[in-house]
Amino acid sequence: MTSGFHYQEELSKCSTMEDITGPNGLVQRMVKDAIEQILQNEITDYITDEKSKGNTPQRNGTSPKKVKTFYGSIDIDAPRVREGEFEPEVIKKRAVIEEGLEAQIISMYAKGTTVRDIVSHVQALYGIELSPASVSNITDKIMEEAREWYSRTLDVFYPVVFLDAVHYKVREEGRIVTKASYVALGINAEGRKDILGIWIGENEGAKFWLKVCNELKNRGVKDILITCIDGLQGFPDAIKTVFP
Numbered sequence: 001m002t003s004g005f006h007y008q009e010e011l012s013k014c015s016t017m018e019d020i021t022g023p024n025g026l027v028q029r030m031v032k033d034a035i036e037q038i039l040q041n042e043i044t045d046y047i048t049d050e051k052s053k054g055n056t057p058q059r060n061g062t063s064p065k066k067v068k069t070f071y072g073s074i075d076i077d078a079p080r081v082r083e084g085e086f087e088p089e090v091i092k093k094r095a096v097i098e099e100g101l102e103a104q105i106i107s108m109y110a111k112g113t114t115v116r117d118i119v120s121h122v123q124a125l126y127g128i129e130l131s132p133a134s135v136s137n138i139t140d141k142i143m144e145e146a147r148e149w150y151s152r153t154l155d156v157f158y159p160v161v162f163l164d165a166v167h168y169k170v171r172e173e174g175r176i177v178t179k180a181s182y183v184a185l186g187i188n189a190e191g192r193k194d195i196l197g198i199w200i201g202e203n204e205g206a207k208f209w210l211k212v213c214n215e216l217k218n219r220g221v222k223d224i225l226i227t228c229i230d231g232l233q234g235f236p237d238a239i240k241t242v243f244p
Contacts, residue, residue: 008149043079154220158186162228206234213242
C-alpha cells in the first residue's frame with residue numbers, strides 16, 4: 001500500500017519546533033503513517049497465508065483506534081478483514097505502544113536502521129515477528145524520500161534565515177542523554193518559509209553551525225541578507241566564514 005504521507009511536502013510546512021514535535025505535529029503524523037503501513041503489510045501477509053490454506057478472507061475497510069504513545073495519543077485507521085480472524089501483532093486491541101517500539105518506528109523514519117536490526121529489536125523486546133518484507137516496504141520508501149529532502153537544491157538567495165538549536169533529552173542505549181536539533185529556517189524572496197534542514201548533534205556549538213552553513217552553501221545557497229541567531233560565542237564568525 002502506498003502511503004499518502006509526503007514527507008518533503010509536510011516538512012516544508014513546518015516553521016517551528018512545535019510544528020514538528022507538538023500535538024498532531026510532524027513526528028506524530030510520521031508515527032501514525034508508519035503504524036498504518038505496518039498494519040497494511042500485516043493484513044496482506046495474513047490474506048496471502050489464508051488463501052494458501054484454501055480460505056477466502058477479504059479486506060473490509062478500516063476501524064478507528066486510539067493508540068497511547070510517548071508522544072501522546074494518536075488516532076489510527078486499523079485494517080479489518082471479512083471472513084477471518086485477523087488481529088494485528090503490532091497493535092493489539094486497546095494497545096499501548098511502548099517507548100522501545102516507538103524508538104524503532106522513529107529510527108525507521110529518521111536513521112535508516114537496517115531491516116535486520118529492526119526485526120531483531122522488535123522481536124527481542126515484544127516477541128513480535130515482523131517480516132523483513134514488511135519492514136523494507138516502509139524503510140526503503142522513507143529513507144529514499146528523506147535523502148531526497150536532505151539533499152535537495154536550495155534557493156540561491158534568502159533574505160532572512162533563522163538558525164537555532166533546540167535541546168532535549170532522549171534515551172540512548174539505556175542512558176538519558178542531551179541532544180540538540182539544529183534547525184535552519186529560511187524565508188525566500190517570495191516570503192515563503194522553508195525549513196532548509198535539520199541536523200542532530202550532541203550539543204550546540206559554533207563548529208557545528210559552521211558545518212551547517214557549509215552544507216547550505218554546498219546545496220546552492222550563495223547569499224543571505226539577514227541571519228537571525230542567538231548569542232552563542234563564535235556563531236557570527238562561523239556564519240561570516242561561509243557567507244562573508
